[in-house]
Amino acid sequence: MLRAGEPTRHWRAHCAAFALDHDLPTAEMVGVNVLHTCDNPPCCEPSHLFVGTQAVNQADKVAKGRQARGDGHWTRQPEYAALLSDVNRRRRAHQTTAIQLKGPRRLKSSRLKMS
Secondary structure (H helix, E strand, C coil), rough: CCCCCHHHHHCCHHHHHHHCCCCHHHHEEEEEEEEEEECCCCCCHHHHEEEECCCHHHHHHHHHCCCCCHHHHHHHCCCHHHHHHHHHHHHHHHHHHHHHCCCCCCHHHHHCCCC
């Protein structure tokens, strides 16, 4: 349970709600993942919370279809593709201009290896 005098750490609201509801000391909550059955991150209803590992959290995400894959992934959206192509075009134009301004690279004589 959260008690005065115990070592403190930053708590997410749902973790604090779970610890208070289950009368757990803060030492037992270190490294514990508190997951939501309702998939609503701000929810602090103790009956909607359960303890699980990161692997359980990832499996829950996949089972509920909250993992974007293929064409559903945000990087595959047309707006992102247009933005990415524009960024790459500008980057290539900048690199070309920089090379033209600097001229060809030349090694200093001190860097040449004598054999």
